Amino acid sequence: MNPDPPNRIASLHPCWSQDPRARNGRIHLPVAPACNLQCRFCLRVFNAGEERPGVSRGILPVAEVPAVIGRALELCPEITVAGIAGPGDTLASPHALEAFSLVHRHFPGLIKCLSTNGLLLQQRLPELIAAGVGTVTVTVNGVRPETVSAVVASIRLGGVRFSGPEGAQLLVRRQLAGIRAAVAAGIPVKVNMVLIPGVNDQEVDATARAVAQAGASLINLLPLLPQGGFAHLAPPTCAGLHSARQAARRYLPVFQHCQHCRADAVGIPGGTDFAGTIYGGLDSPGETFSHG
Numbered sequence: 001m002n003p004d005p006p007n008r009i010a011s012l013h014p015c016w017s018q019d020p021r022a023r024n025g026r027i028h029l030p031v032a033p034a035c036n037l038q039c040r041f042c043l044r045v046f047n048a049g050e051e052r053p054g055v056s057r058g059i060l061p062v063a064e065v066p067a068v069i070g071r072a073l074e075l076c077p078e079i080t081v082a083g084i085a086g087p088g089d090t091l092a093s094p095h096a097l098e099a100f101s102l103v104h105r106h107f108p109g110l111i112k113c114l115s116t117n118g119l120l121l122q123q124r125l126p127e128l129i130a131a132g133v134g135t136v137t138v139t140v141n142g143v144r145p146e147t148v149s150a151v152v153a154s155i156r157l158g159g160v161r162f163s164g165p166e167g168a169q170l171l172v173r174r175q176l177a178g179i180r181a182a183v184a185a186g187i188p189v190k191v192n193m194v195l196i197p198g199v200n201d202q203e204v205d206a207t208a209r210a211v212a213q214a215g216a217s218l219i220n221l222l223p224l225l226p227q228g229g230f231a232h233l234a235p236p237t238c239a240g241l242h243s244a245r246q247a248a249r250r251y252l253p254v255f256q257h258c259q260h261c262r263a264d265a266v267g268i269p270g271g272t273d274f275a276g277t278i279y280g281g282l283d284s285p286g287e288t289f290s291h292g
Contacts, residue, residue, distance in 0.1 A: 023078055023268055023271075024078055024079075024080045024081070024268065025076045025078040025079040025080065025081070025266075025267050025268040025269075025271075026079060026080070026081035026082070026083050026113070026265070026266075026267075026269070027068075027069060027072045027079050027081070027082055027083070027265075027266045027267075027278075028056075028083050028084065028085050028086075028261065028262065028263055028264055028265045028266065029060055029065055029068070029069075029082060029083070029084050029096075029099055029103075029264075030056035030057070030058070030059060030060050030084075030086060030087055030263045030264040030279070030282075031059065031060050031061075031062055031065070031084060031095040031096055031098075031099045032059075032084060032086055032087065032088040032089060032090045032092065032093060032095055032096050032263075033059045033087075033088050033093060033095060034088045034089070034092045034093050035088040035089045035092050035117075036089055036092040036117070036119055036120070036155060036156045036157065037089065037117050037119065037152055037154070037155050037156075037171070038152065038153040038154045038155075039141075039151060039152050039153070039228075040150075040151055040152070040153055040228055040229030040230050041151065041194055041196065041224060041225070041227065041228055041229070041230045042054055042227075042228055043227040043228040044086070044087050044088070046058055046087070050262070051260065051262060052225055052260050052262065053085065053086065053260060053261065053262065053263065054086055054087055054263060055087065055262050055263060055264075056086065056087045056262060056263040056264035056279070056282075057264055057275070057279045057280070057282045058279070058282035059087075059282075060264075060279070060282060062095050062098045062099045062102065065099045065102045065103060066102055066103075066106040066107075068278060068279075069082060069103065069106070069107055069110070071277075071278055072266050072274060072278050073107075075266075075267075075274045075277060075278070076266065076267050076268065076272075076274055078268055079110070079266075079267070080110065080111060081110060081111045081112075081113050082100075082103045082107065082110045082111070082112055082113070083112075083113035083114070083115065084096045084099060084100070084113075084114055084115065085115040085137075085261070085263050086115070086263035087263040089116055089117050089119070089120075090114050090115060090116050091114075091116050091119070091120040091121065091123075091124050092119075092120070096114060097124070097127045097128065097131050100112050100114070100128075100131035100132065100133055101130070101131045101132075103131075103132075104131055104132035108132070111134045111135065112131065112132050112133045112134050112135075113133070113134065113135045113136075113137070114128065114133050114135070114136050114137070115136075115137040115138075115139070115192075116136065116137070116138055116139075116178075117138070117139050117171075117175070118138040118139070118140065118171075118174060118175035118178045118179065119155060119157060119171060119174050119175070119178075120174075120178075121136065121138065121174070121175070121177075121178025121179070121181070121182060122174065122177045122178040122181040122182075125178070125181050125182060125185060128182075128187070129185060129187070133187060134187065135187065135188055135189075135190065136182050136187055136188075136189050136190075137189070137190045137191070137192055137220075138175055138178065138179055138189060138190075138191055138192070138211075138216075139191070139192040139193070139194070140172070140175050140191050140192070140193055140207060140210075140211055141193055141194050141196070141200055141207075142168075142172075142193075142200045142203045142206075142207055143172055143203065143206050143207050143210045144203060144206070145165035145166075145168040145169040145172070146165060146168075147168075147199070147200050147203050148168035148169075148171060148172055149163070149164050149165050149167065149168040150199050150200075151194075151196065151199060151200060152167070152168060152171060153229070154167060155167045155170065155171050157170070176210060176211070176214045179191075179211060179214040179215055179216055180214045180215055182215075183214070183215030183216070184215070188217045188218075189211075189214075189215065189216045189217060190216065190217060190218040190219070190220060190255065191207075191208075191211045191216045191218070191219045191220070191252075192219075192220045192222055193207055193208075193219065193220070193221050193222070193248075194222050194223075194224055195221045195222065195223055195224060195236050195240070195241060195244050196224045196230060196233065196236075197224070197233065197234060197235070197236050197237075197240060198233065199230075199233070201236065201240060201244060204221070204244045204247045204248050205247045205248070205250070205251075207248075208247065208248040208250070208251040208252055209250075209251050211251075211252070212251040212252045216252060217252070217253070218252060218253050218254075218255050219248050219251075219252045219253070219254055219255065220254070220255040221241065221244050221245055221248060221254065222260065223235045223236050223241055224236065225260070262275065264278075264279050264282075266278050266279075
């Protein structure tokens with residue numbers, strides 16, 4: 001049974017609350033060092049300056065997780081969520097689930113939130129349940145193979161690299177199966193979709209419908225940050241974002257106050273960030289990143 005019932009999640013998790021004035025905090029534990037997808041919008045680096053997903057000061061050793069959370073709670077007692085959102089995919093290596101097991105043991109009152117691309121969600125669901133994971137966010141950027149292959153250059157599964165529509169079809173099938181399995185196990189699922197004008201912005205309706213049918217509870221449309229393979233593209237306009245949210249809202253509640261948080265964010269979203277104090281001494285492995 002999920003230790004975090006829906007009403008507790010809605011009231012204590014800043015990334016699930018519909019109230020932008022909520023004053024609950026989160027700590028992101030940057031323990032995930034690798035990814036099994038190569039997405040064209042993604043540029044994962046290690047630094048202290050950029051405010052966006054996929055960035056952290058370094059990789060936190062799993063053994064240091066309890067001490068780090070203890071220090072963070074002293075600085076920000078409002079923290080109610082321990083999340084892992086990178087800098088790689090949380091299920092591409094064992095680090096995230098090992099970290100959550102430590103959180104579950106030492107801080108059972110914290111909501112444990114995992115973000116993933118969903119490729120391995122169904123496969124590793126028993127481990128999520130054992131580690132006390134309370135919420136899952138899955139990034140789904142389309143449902144048509146042609147669209148998804150335009151966003152995801154390649155995936156790696158079982159030591160084999162897939163690309164093109166074949167790889168995209170495999171990814172979408174596993175994402176939807178993972179969402180269904182997590183929801184059936186009592187873990188609520190939020191879906192993130194990166195809104196990319198000219199690439200997947202005409203597929204919001206179909207994507208929202210598909211993930212809602214799979215059992216997702218909430219959807220978050222993140223405007224593209226032009227970088228990596230999509231550095232030449234413009235982000236969606238305010239009107240475009242509004243239109244996309246209206247399309248998604250036909251099927252699911254829409255989360256609208258996302259802060260594009262770093263993988264090592266600490267504190268109340270939009271408030272003081274304590275990551276420099278908590279992770280300031282973290283060793284950076286450099287400007288390289290493993291994609292499997």
